[in-house]
Amino acid sequence: MATFKATGMAALTHVIDPELGVDVVGLGLIYDVTLDDNxxxxxxMTLTMMGCPLTDVLANDITAAMQDLPGVQTVDINLVWSPAWSIARMSRAARLTLGV
Incomplete structure (x- = not known):
């Protein structure tokens, strides 16, 4: 059986950054996904830059994706700035899509 982190990351590949057209996992924005016994x-997660105008949109889409998973009752987004995001965190597919 897949771990919840793997299941969560797979669900998050359907959350697309509306500006870039690439999923948040491929962009390297997601650092961890956990589920406790409750x-x-x-x-x-992080963002590509502080003050990102899409913060609320992404948070809402991420919350919706996680709430669809079995066993999930509540969702919190832990927004962190360390380690800092860089292009190096992006998947090869994301880099190709964006021409980086």
Whole structure:
């Protein structure tokens, strides 16, 4: 059986950054996904830049994707700035899509 982190990351590949047209996992924005025994899911992530105008859109889409998973009762987004995001965190497919 897949771990919850793997299941969560797979679900998050359907969350697309509306500006870039690439999923948040491929962009390297998702650092961790956990689920405790009470059904509380925490998604630890970063953004490409502070003050990103899409923060609320991404948070809503991520929350919706996680709430669809079995066992998830609540979702929190843990937004972190360390380690800092860089292009090196992007998947090869994301880099090709964006021409980086």
């Amino acid at each position: 059904g509380h899911c925490v998604v630890t």
